[in-house]
Amino acid sequence: MSRPVEHVFADGAAAAENLARRIGAVLGEAIAARGVAGIALSGGRSPRPVLEALSGLPLDWGKVVVTLVDERWVAPDHADSNERLIRETLLTGAAAKARFVAMKNDAADAYAGAAACETVFMALPWPLDIVLLGMGEDGHTASLFPQARELAEGLSTQARVLAVTPPADPHQRMTLSASAIVDSRHIFLQIGGAAKKAVYDRALAGGSVEELPIRLALCQDKVPVEVWISD
Numbered sequence: 001m002s003r004p005v006e007h008v009f010a011d012g013a014a015a016a017e018n019l020a021r022r023i024g025a026v027l028g029e030a031i032a033a034r035g036v037a038g039i040a041l042s043g044g045r046s047p048r049p050v051l052e053a054l055s056g057l058p059l060d061w062g063k064v065v066v067t068l069v070d071e072r073w074v075a076p077d078h079a080d081s082n083e084r085l086i087r088e089t090l091l092t093g094a095a096a097k098a099r100f101v102a103m104k105n106d107a108a109d110a111y112a113g114a115a116a117c118e119t120v121f122m123a124l125p126w127p128l129d130i131v132l133l134g135m136g137e138d139g140h141t142a143s144l145f146p147q148a149r150e151l152a153e154g155l156s157t158q159a160r161v162l163a164v165t166p167p168a169d170p171h172q173r174m175t176l177s178a179s180a181i182v183d184s185r186h187i188f189l190q191i192g193g194a195a196k197k198a199v200y201d202r203a204l205a206g207g208s209v210e211e212l213p214i215r216l217a218l219c220q221d222k223v224p225v226e227v228w229i230s231d
């Protein structure tokens, strides 16, 4: 297992700006090479400045397919919706021309919505060019949480997505599976703060993927991983 390429910044704003430029460069290369670029984005707080910076980059956005790494099973206008985050930050200005593929559908819950979501996600241009991951202080990534009852399925299934119930979260989620996450050309992991950096270092040093699901991305040699670290 090779150590990921690490980009370390003193502040989050510089990390976000540089990560956005790196994402833009990879998307541009993909469009030039294959006429299309696919990217899956994580939600939460960290990506917001990256997505805002990315939205202003001069790309042929009409050839970019944007989707999610995971989603909370809430209405698209709910404050916790990752779709809402993407629409408010990335899909503005020139980047509004990108094709957005949502995870949330009209099913009453994530489990009822999983089959339809899988059908939609199988049609994406795999391998995606970029999967942008975040990480929680418990070592989760996407919505693959330690102690979640669906973690083993998420780590082993060949399906693209699965429904999960996070151990300590009010919302059911839909998430990319581990096999979908590594069906990509680049994995970018964004980490901010000392606590997450310590978890990242611990994940690199060892432990099980069940204990630290972020190891699904860090402990594989199929996809190059870049880690964007800020204080």
Ligand SMILES: O=C(O)[C@H](O)[C@@H](O)[C@H](O)[C@H](O)COP(=O)(O)O
Pocket: 042, 043, 044, 045, 046, 047, 069, 070, 071, 072, 082, 133, 134, 135, 136, 140, 141, 142, 143
């Ligand atoms: O929907 C989500 O919440 C994310 O996909 C999740 O996996 C996130 O990346 C981590 O929880 C880190 O979140 P923060 O960036 O908010 O710390």
